[in-house]
Amino acid sequence: MSAVEDPFARRFARQVRFAALGAEGQARLQRASALLVGCGALGGSIAQALVRSGIGRLVLVDRDVVEESNLPRQVLFEERHARESALKAEAAAESLARIGGPTRVEAHAAHVDASNLAELARGVGLVLDGTDNLETRYVLNDHCVEAGMPWIYGGVVGSGGLVLPVLPGSGPCLRCVFPEAPPPGVLPTCETAGVLQPAVAFVAALQAGLALRILSGAPLPTPRLVELDAWDGRAREIELARDPACACCGARDFSFLRAARLQRATRLCGRSTVQVRPARARPDLELVARALDGVASDVRRSGPILRFVIAPERFTLFADGRALVEGTEDEQRALALYDRYVGA
Numbered sequence: 001m002s003a004v005e006d007p008f009a010r011r012f013a014r015q016v017r018f019a020a021l022g023a024e025g026q027a028r029l030q031r032a033s034a035l036l037v038g039c040g041a042l043g044g045s046i047a048q049a050l051v052r053s054g055i056g057r058l059v060l061v062d063r064d065v066v067e068e069s070n071l072p073r074q075v076l077f078e079e080r081h082a083r084e085s086a087l088k089a090e091a092a093a094e095s096l097a098r099i100g101g102p103t104r105v106e107a108h109a110a111h112v113d114a115s116n117l118a119e120l121a122r123g124v125g126l127v128l129d130g131t132d133n134l135e136t137r138y139v140l141n142d143h144c145v146e147a148g149m150p151w152i153y154g155g156v157v158g159s160g161g162l163v164l165p166v167l168p169g170s171g172p173c174l175r176c177v178f179p180e181a182p183p184p185g186v187l188p189t190c191e192t193a194g195v196l197q198p199a200v201a202f203v204a205a206l207q208a209g210l211a212l213r214i215l216s217g218a219p220l221p222t223p224r225l226v227e228l229d230a231w232d233g234r235a236r237e238i239e240l241a242r243d244p245a246c247a248c249c250g251a252r253d254f255s256f257l258r259a260a261r262l263q264r265a266t267r268l269c270g271r272s273t274v275q276v277r278p279a280r281a282r283p284d285l286e287l288v289a290r291a292l293d294g295v296a297s298d299v300r301r302s303g304p305i306l307r308f309v310i311a312p313e314r315f316t317l318f319a320d321g322r323a324l325v326e327g328t329e330d331e332q333r334a335l336a337l338y339d340r341y342v343g344a
């Protein structure tokens with residue numbers, strides 16, 4: 001894309017002049033996409049930065065509604081959103097659309113967990129943490145380490161915050177730094193310790209800056225944990241090495257994903273049969289049947305049901321994606337067979 005052809009060339013003239021980004025980096029950014037989990041305080045500021053900078057596609061997910069107490073620091077929301085208890089994902093998409101520019105925003109009002117993360121993150125080059133939830137962050141960490149995808153952790157409470165880019169093959173992952181979640185109530189939260197808007201802006205700015213660098217294809221810095229404080233006006237870098245014994249990036253035991261995967265499979269009482277639910281979309285029975293040609297035996301379609309045998313197990317697949325796997329009591333095995341022959 002040359003500067004003459006790009007309809008947004010004039011809009012982005014100042015940031016293209018920044019040599020480390022340049023026209024080529026900007027063109028890459030306009031073709032790049034990212035998943036942003038949470039669009040409240042951190043997420044709203046990050047979304048605004050990326051849309052104003054011209055990212056190509058931004059996938060937003062948030063399960064929450066706007067409240068009055070959000071307004072001091074959640075930059076995409078206004079009083080009317082709080083009055084209407086608007087869904088944050090929808091209110092954010094509406095505010096971002098008013099900025100204009102080349103970005104395609106896809107908003108989902110949903111809770112991100114291991115069952116839908118892979119689908120939401122499909123095709124993106126980066127995942128950004130705008131959540132306030134440690135459990136979700138461990139799921140993001142597991143998914144991104146397993147997929148070899150960069151993600152950027154950000155946390156804020158009171159006047160301070162933390163930022164850590166987790167890059168494939170370089171530096172620590174979140175579980176190298178925080179191996180276990182402390183019990184609820186141990187860490188201060190925005191409910192107990194409060195939170196200031198400048199601290200949110202500070203953390204979000206570091207996350208967005210790293211995001212621009214990753215998405216524009218610029219060389220990356222050595223990943224470091226940055227601790228900052230907007231009240232004291234200080235930031236410091238903490239050098240952390242990867243932990244070779246880390247359960248996630250070392251042993252590649254993705255327990256936060258596995259727990260959710262196992263919930264998809266249920267052993268049926270009194271029969272050697274496991275019921276498996278689909279990971280996300282319903283399968284197309286016709287396509288599944290065609291793909292099984294020469295692989296499975298006894299493939300039979302009767303209306304909304306597809307039956308087939310992968311010896312010794314016998315499958316009954318329903319149109320809603322649910323399957324009964326007869327001939328095993330092993331949930332892991334049934335899941336693996338399902339994902340292999342029906343689709344993950």
Ligand SMILES: [Zn+2]
Nearest residue numbers: 173176246249
């Ligand atoms: Zn690790």
